[in-house]
Amino acid sequence: MDLSAAIHQWQMLLGRSRVLLGEAAAVAYGSDTSASHRHIAAGLLIENRAQLQEVMRIASQHRVPVYPISTGHNWGYGTALPVRDNCTIIDLSALVEIIDFDAEMGVVTLEPGVTQGMLANFLDAGKHPYLVPVTGAGPNCSLIGNALERGYGITPHADHFGAVTDLEAVLPDGSLYRTALREAGGDNLARLFKWGIGPYSAGLFTQGGFGIVTRMSIVLFRRPECVKACFFGLKEDALLAPAVQAIRTLLIKLPGTIGAINLMNQHRVLSMSAPFPADNIGADGLIPRAVIQQLGRQYHVMPWTGLATLYGTHRIVAAAQKEMKMALSSSCSRMLFLTPGRTKSLVRIAHWIPGAPGRHLTALAETLARSFELVAGRPNETALPLAYWRNPIAQKGGFKDPSRDGCGLIWYAPLVPMRPTDVRAYLDMVIRVTQKHGIEPLITLTSINDRLFDSTTPLLFDLSAKSAETAAQACYHELLATGRTNGWFPYRIGVDAMGTLAAWQTDSKVFQSRLRKDLDPYDLMAPGRYR
Numbered sequence: 001m002d003l004s005a006a007i008h009q010w011q012m013l014l015g016r017s018r019v020l021l022g023e024a025a026a027v028a029y030g031s032d033t034s035a036s037h038r039h040i041a042a043g044l045l046i047e048n049r050a051q052l053q054e055v056m057r058i059a060s061q062h063r064v065p066v067y068p069i070s071t072g073h074n075w076g077y078g079t080a081l082p083v084r085d086n087c088t089i090i091d092l093s094a095l096v097e098i099i100d101f102d103a104e105m106g107v108v109t110l111e112p113g114v115t116q117g118m119l120a121n122f123l124d125a126g127k128h129p130y131l132v133p134v135t136g137a138g139p140n141c142s143l144i145g146n147a148l149e150r151g152y153g154i155t156p157h158a159d160h161f162g163a164v165t166d167l168e169a170v171l172p173d174g175s176l177y178r179t180a181l182r183e184a185g186g187d188n189l190a191r192l193f194k195w196g197i198g199p200y201s202a203g204l205f206t207q208g209g210f211g212i213v214t215r216m217s218i219v220l221f222r223r224p225e226c227v228k229a230c231f232f233g234l235k236e237d238a239l240l241a242p243a244v245q246a247i248r249t250l251l252i253k254l255p256g257t258i259g260a261i262n263l264m265n266q267h268r269v270l271s272m273s274a275p276f277p278a279d280n281i282g283a284d285g286l287i288p289r290a291v292i293q294q295l296g297r298q299y300h301v302m303p304w305t306g307l308a309t310l311y312g313t314h315r316i317v318a319a320a321q322k323e324m325k326m327a328l329s330s331s332c333s334r335m336l337f338l339t340p341g342r343t344k345s346l347v348r349i350a351h352w353i354p355g356a357p358g359r360h361l362t363a364l365a366e367t368l369a370r371s372f373e374l375v376a377g378r379p380n381e382t383a384l385p386l387a388y389w390r391n392p393i394a395q396k397g398g399f400k401d402p403s404r405d406g407c408g409l410i411w412y413a414p415l416v417p418m419r420p421t422d423v424r425a426y427l428d429m430v431i432r433v434t435q436k437h438g439i440e441p442l443i444t445l446t447s448i449n450d451r452l453f454d455s456t457t458p459l460l461f462d463l464s465a466k467s468a469e470t471a472a473q474a475c476y477h478e479l480l481a482t483g484r485t486n487g488w489f490p491y492r493i494g495v496d497a498m499g500t501l502a503a504w505q506t507d508s509k510v511f512q513s514r515l516r517k518d519l520d521p522y523d524l525m526a527p528g529r530y531r
Helices: 005-015 022-029 050-062 116-125 143-148 179-187 187-194 237-253 266-273 289-298 312-329 341-350 355-375 384-389 420-436 466-486 495-503 507-519
Strands: 020-022 039-045 066-069 086-092 098-102 108-111 164-170 177-178 212-219 228-232 260-265 302-312 331-338 410-414 414-417 444-447 452-461
Touching: 005 020, 005 039, 005 050, 020 022, 022 039, 022 228, 039 289, 050 164, 050 212, 050 341, 050 452, 086 187, 098 116, 116 331, 164 187, 177 179, 177 212, 179 187, 212 260, 228 237, 228 355, 228 452, 237 302, 237 312, 237 420, 260 266, 266 302, 266 384, 266 444, 302 355, 312 331, 312 341, 341 410, 414 420, 420 452, 420 466, 420 495, 452 466, 466 495
Parallel strands: 039 086, 066 086
Antiparallel strands: 020 039, 098 108, 108 212, 164 177, 164 212, 228 302, 228 331, 260 302, 260 444, 410 452, 414 452, 444 452
16 A cells, blocks of 8 residues: 555645645544544545546555545444544545436435435425435435435435435446446436346445445435324333334335334433433432433323324325324324424423423423424434433534534444334343443334334443443444344444454355455455445
8 A cells, every 4th residue: 555645646636635634634534422443544525526536546556445425424333434444534525516306206316415404405495395315313414325324214215225216436446337227228217217227236335335426316205295293102111012013003004104103212202302310320320210200200201202204195194193093092192193383383382381391391392393394304403412411511513413522322223023022022132231231221113114123222321431432332242242143133333343244244245255356356445344
């Protein structure tokens, strides 16, 4: 590797100010919510897509490994850190062009730096009736980055890569990848048909590091005539099993009308709505069960809280609402169906209630209102406060950035079969392992179809305490190993776990190696990523 020669050529190509070295690169890309550290060789700030082919030719010539990022806001999974030391970061956050938008068909083609918030502003400005494929990560996160991680959301197009039709990428040697349909049949057809023609190869660019994706076409869900959110609670933990069975029945009966359904335990909801009770911690460093129950009563949070969303015409939503009431009535309480207008009225009413009850009800009503915005395809920071729950440092900027603000966060996100027995065994495992390591069990179950939940469990800790960092890392790796033994495994993992993943592969690793022998013989593109 001749890093010095590569840096000299990159400076000539991009300009010296667009090549970050030493401390500047470490400051820009070195912070991480999991307290991981990497030596970063350099950072390249890319201003236009045309530069990338020459950037990679230089990297290939001098055998310099690179690691592309979109916005670098992959909080809880490594943020902007590469898997291995001595990589050069290729920062695509300045590529913010919306290249094409087919308003009739609802397909947008955009660059890696386009965020959820940018797309929302674009759609609002043009009065285009489509939903942004939002996630809980907030308005400042890349749409392409999340799709390439095969991320999930809670709007009808929950599988974000599932909504991708076409993409373009720069390969490790600087050559271009284009889909066969785009080259043979043109942009218009390629944007409208995901599978193209011939072998399907676009999926190689997800979770794989086979190239740098520079543009992507995504099908957006048209804003329906009616969007209605259903909030419900479970008074007892024992009601979870029948609720899971009812949820699966609803998803089977009403595909397309019901979006993803969320189930959040009391711990998780309180982490988003109540201050961390630092003065009421037990000797084991955990919040005593009695305190959790008292906070639940104070903030009107049941042992489990559910959120489902109905999309369609007014008549279809009204019929689906009746089906939902019938299916969930035996296990769920406080079923509240809200439209945007009703949500705003609830917030206004809560403001008029005096004293502590009014403050707590206002906080709950405002959380409901922000949650409704998310399921209606409008990105916001509703879910981000949980990353700050254990953080003693105040937010430093105008928007929430858990890495910048020193939050301790590692995501454990396994797939769990939607069977009551599987769900109960999984919950028991998570609670046992997290509490063993002094971590609060903040659990969410989100349906990704009528067969599987994606369970997102944030491991929150005080990043300033070395002992807390060690405990969180140990907790994550025990969850990973124990979950694997029991049949629950993440759909995505952080950079520190990718070596462990590689050790559990045989045939799939050989297949990847054979592909890389031709596409990336010097292992320059995101070395170690998911392999």
